Amino acid sequence: MKYSKFMKIDKIIVKTKETTYPILVGNGSISLLKKQVNKLCPNTKKIAVIFDKNVPNIFKTKIKKLLKKYKIFIKDYSPSERLKNFSNVNILIEYLIKNKFNRNDLVIAVGGGIIGDFSGFVASIFKRGINFINVPTTLLAQVDSAIGGKTGVNSKNGKNLIGSFYQPKLVISDISFLNSLPKREFICGFGEILKYSLIKDQKFFNFIKKNSKQILKGNNLSILKYLVLRSSRNKVHFVIADEKESNKRMILNFGHTFAHGIESSNNFSKKINHGEAVLIGMLLATKLSFYNNICSLKTLEEIEKIYVSNKLPSKLNKYLKKKQINNISKLMVNDKKNDDEKISLILLKRIGKTTTPGKIKMSVDKVGNFLKKIN
Ligand SMILES: NC(=O)c1ccc[n+]([C@@H]2O[C@H](COP(=O)([O-])OP(=O)(O)OC[C@H]3O[C@@H](n4cnc5c(N)ncnc54)[C@H](O)[C@@H]3O)[C@@H](O)[C@H]2O)c1
Numbered sequence: 001m002k003y004s005k006f007m008k009i010d011k012i013i014v015k016t017k018e019t020t021y022p023i024l025v026g027n028g029s030i031s032l033l034k035k036q037v038n039k040l041c042p043n044t045k046k047i048a049v050i051f052d053k054n055v056p057n058i059f060k061t062k063i064k065k066l067l068k069k070y071k072i073f074i075k076d077y078s079p080s081e082r083l084k085n086f087s088n089v090n091i092l093i094e095y096l097i098k099n100k101f102n103r104n105d106l107v108i109a110v111g112g113g114i115i116g117d118f119s120g121f122v123a124s125i126f127k128r129g130i131n132f133i134n135v136p137t138t139l140l141a142q143v144d145s146a147i148g149g150k151t152g153v154n155s156k157n158g159k160n161l162i163g164s165f166y167q168p169k170l171v172i173s174d175i176s177f178l179n180s181l182p183k184r185e186f187i188c189g190f191g192e193i194l195k196y197s198l199i200k201d202q203k204f205f206n207f208i209k210k211n212s213k214q215i216l217k218g219n220n221l222s223i224l225k226y227l228v229l230r231s232s233r234n235k236v237h238f239v240i241a242d243e244k245e246s247n248k249r250m251i252l253n254f255g256h257t258f259a260h261g262i263e264s265s266n267n268f269s270k271k272i273n274h275g276e277a278v279l280i281g282m283l284l285a286t287k288l289s290f291y292n293n294i295c296s297l298k299t300l301e302e303i304e305k306i307y308v309s310n311k312l313p314s315k316l317n318k319y320l321k322k323k324q325i326n327n328i329s330k331l332m333v334n335d336k337k338n339d340d341e342k343i344s345l346i347l348l349k350r351i352g353k354t355t356t357p358g359k360i361k362m363s364v365d366k367v368g369n370f371l372k373k374i375n
Contacts, residue, residue, distance in 0.1 A: 008026060009024055009025065009026030009028070009029045009032065010024070010025045010026060010225075010229055011023070011024055011025075012025065012229070012232050012233060012236060014147070014148075014167070014236050014239060014240070015240060016149070016167055016239065016240065016243045017243060018167065019167050021040075021167060021168060021169055021170055021171070022036075022170060022171070023146075023147060023170075023171040023172075023173060023232055023236075024036075024170070024171070024172050024173065025142075025173045025175070025225065025228050025229050025232065026173075026174070026175060026225065027174070027175045027176050027221055027225065028174060028176060029172050029173065029174045029175075030059070030062065030063065030066070030135065030172055030174040030176075030177075031066070032172065033063065033066045033067070033133075033135075033172060034066040034067065034069075036133075036170050036172075037067070037070075037106065037133070040131075040133075040169045040170055041104070041106050041131045041133075041169060043104035044070065044104055044105050044106045044131065045070065045071060045104070045105060046070065046071045046072075046073065046099065046100075046101055046105040046106070047067055047070045047071070047072045047073070047105065047106045047107075047108060048072075048073045048074075048075065048095075048096060048099075048101065048105075048106070048107045048108070049063065049064070049067070049072055049073070049074050049075070049108045049110060050075050050077065050092075050107065050108065050109045050110065050111070050115055050118075050119040051074065051075065051076045051077070051110050051111060051115070052076075052077065052079050052110060052111025052112055052114075052115045052137060053076050053077060053078045053079070054078075054079075054111075054180075055110055055111060055137050055177070055180075056180045059110070059137075059177060060110070063108075063110060063135075067108075070106075073095075073099055075092065075095070077111075077115060077118075079111060079112055079114035079115055080114065080268075080270060081114065081154060081159075081263065081268035081273075081274070082154075082268060083114055083115075083118055084114060084117055084118050084152070084153040084154045084160075085153055085154065086153055086155075086162055088118065088153075089118070089121060089122055089125075089153055092118075092119075092122045093122055093125070093126055096122075096126055096130075097126075101126070101127075101130060102127065102130075103127050103128075103129065103130050103131075104131070105130055105131065106130065106131040106132070106133065106169075107119055107122065107123040107126075107130055107131070107132050107133075108132075108133045108134075108135060109132070109133070109134050109135065110135040110137060111135075111136075111137050111138075111141070112136070112137060112138035112140065112141045112145075112185075113136075113138065113140055113141045113144070113145035113146075113274065116134050116136055116141055116145050116146050116151075117145060117150075117151055117152055117153070117160070117163075118151075118153060119132070119134075120132055120134065120149075120151030120166055120168065121151040121152050121153055121162075121163055121164060121166070123151075123166065124151050124164040124166030125164065129166065131169050132166065132168045132169060133168055133169055133170045133171075133172070134146040134168045134170075134171045134172075135171075135172045135174070135177075136171065136173055136177075137174075137177040137178075137181075138178075138181060138185050138188070138189060139178055139181060139185060139186055139188070139189025139190070139193075139218070139224070139227075139228075140185070140188045140189040140191075140192055140274070140275050142173040142175075142178070142189070142228045142232070143189055143192050143193055143196075143227065143228055143231035143232065143235070144189075144192040144231065144235060146168075146171045146173065147171060147232055147235045147236060147239065148235055148236075148238075148239040148243075148249075149165050149166055149167040149168070149239070149243065150163065150165060150245075151163050151164050151165075151166050152164065154268060157264075157334055158260065158264050158331060158334040159260040159263050159264055159268075160260070161334070165243065165244055165245075173228050173232070175221050175224050175225045175228065176221070178218065178221075178224055181218060183216075183218070184273075184276075185275070186215070186216055186217075186218040187216065187275060187276065187279070187312065187313070188273060188274065188275020188276060188278075188279075189227075189275065190212075190215060190216055190275075190279075190310075190312070191255075191275045191276070191278040191279040191282065191312075192231065192275065192278060193208065193215075193227050193231050194208060194279075194282065194306070195252070195254055195255060195278065195282060196230070196231050196234040196235070197351070197352075198254065198282065198286075198303070198348060198351060198352070198354075199251050199252070199254050199346075199348075199352070199353075199354050200234055200237070200251075200352060201230075201234055201352060202351050202352035204230055204234075205351050205352065208306070209302075209305075209306060211223065212306055212309070212310050213309075213310065215227065216310055235252070238251060238252050247357050247358070248357065250344075250346060250357035250358070251346055251354050251357060253346055254282060254285060254346040254347075254348070254354055255278050255279075255281035255282030255283075255284070255285045256278060256281060257281070257285075257332050257343060257344070257345055257346075258277075258280070258281030258282075258284045258285060258328070258332065259274065259277035259278045259280070259281035260277075260331070260332065261328040261329065261331040261332035262277040262280060262281060262316065262319075262320070262328055263277045264331040264334075265320060265324045265325070265327045265328045265331055266319065266320060266324060271319055272313070272319040272320075276313040276319075279307075279312050279313045279314070280313050280314060280315075280316060280319075282303075283303065283304070283307060283314050284316075284371070284374070285345065285346070285347055285348060286299070286300050286303050286347075286348050287300060287370075287374060288345070288347060288367075288370055289347040289348045289349070289355075291370065292347070294347050294348065294349055294355060294360075295347070295348045295349055295350055296350070299348065299350050299351055302351065303351070315375075316328075316371070316375050317375050325371055325372075325375055326368065326371075326372070328367075328368075328371055329343065329364045329365075329367040329368035329371060330364055330368075332364070332367060333364050341363075341364070342361040342362060342363055342364075343361065343362050343363070343364065343367050344357075344358060344360070344361050345360045345361070345362060345367075346360070347360050
């Protein structure tokens with residue numbers, strides 16, 4: 001795939017068993033919102049717009065202007081993993097009920113993965129499902145969380161344990177929203193982009209390897225558009241094959257079982273966020289693959305080189321105390337992809353190829369000892 005023309009708005013179609021929806025990727029693709037709402041949700045009268053507090057006002061004003069013919073209700077949340085909580089879901093649902101929203105009306109999320117997961121979950125259970133549109137505004141949300149219909153909130157016992165599969169009517173990934181993103185958030189998005197290349201796309205890995213510094217600077221909109229398009233297509237490939245994550249889609253969890261253990265052990269504090277935990281988790285999964293003769297030393301070293309040269313998060317002890325590190329494997333067993341007392345893991349065979357879902361299962365002790373050994 002070549003760089004798409006920068007100004008062109010590209011459309012990716014997601015076709016699941018129950019529904020079909022477009023992802024509109026481009027610089028300024030938000031301008032299509034009004035026309036799309038008209039077309040996809042023709043009976044909508046009221047719209048709840050759930051904003052991420054850190055999305056710049058210029059975009060918020062633009063979105064409100066585009067929707068001015070509707071009765072709009074604005075919510076502005078400060079995102080944190082603690083927002084992804086069942087009591088906050090309840091509060092927002094009661095707000096929609098009080099304002100007499102019905103199923104023909106619409107919820108639009110404008111923010112990162114936290115706002116998207118939270119609002120999507122509310123939309124999925126409000127009156128058994130109200131129209132939902134996702135406007136992801138972080139790199140991570142554009143390349144990953146806004147696509148595929150997984151919504152949810154956290155439990156005190158683990159990450160994303162309460163949720164649903166609920167496809168949006170539309171996703172608008174406007175690259176210009178990324179202009180205001182802090183450097184830390186580019187690193188987080190980079191983690192998920194690297195994931196696609198490691199699990200499926202060796203050519204993409206070569207591109208990332210060559211351009212990692214430029215990608216992490218986050219100022220080249222053509223490169224960003226290319227990354228969003230290619231990652232979105234990779235994700236759609238897995239979602240179409242296995243919407244409800246019974247098999248193939250589990251490959252997308254490469255590094256995430258570790259990441260969810262890390263985030264839970266850290267009690268979801270901002271000290272380490274999701275994308276950073278994923279980066280550490282993928283390196284741990286690769287090391288575990290090497291120690292179990294599943295991938296070669298060359299593969300591990302090639303991946304490690306990207307971490308070292310870009311100073312990417314890699315060491316658990318930089319973020320967690322020894323006690324918290326020792327707790328990770330116990331929390332991993334609570335991950336929703338596990339069906340018994342063992343930890344089910346996706347490991348790496350080589351760049352572009354993982355182990356088969358369900359094939360690798362390890363005891364809590366084995367994973368715990370591995371974590372002790374390498375830290
Ligand atoms: N549903 C899925 O399939 C899926 C997949 C991957 C991750 N996730 C979830 O996504 C969440 C992480 O998402 P995230 O990395 O986007 O984090 P996030 O939602 O916390 O956003 C990161 C930060 O960027 C700020 N921000 C958002 N847009 C901005 C903009 N345009 N300019 C400036 N600042 C902006 C936010 O306020 C926040 O401080 C986690 O909860 C994770 O579990 C879900």
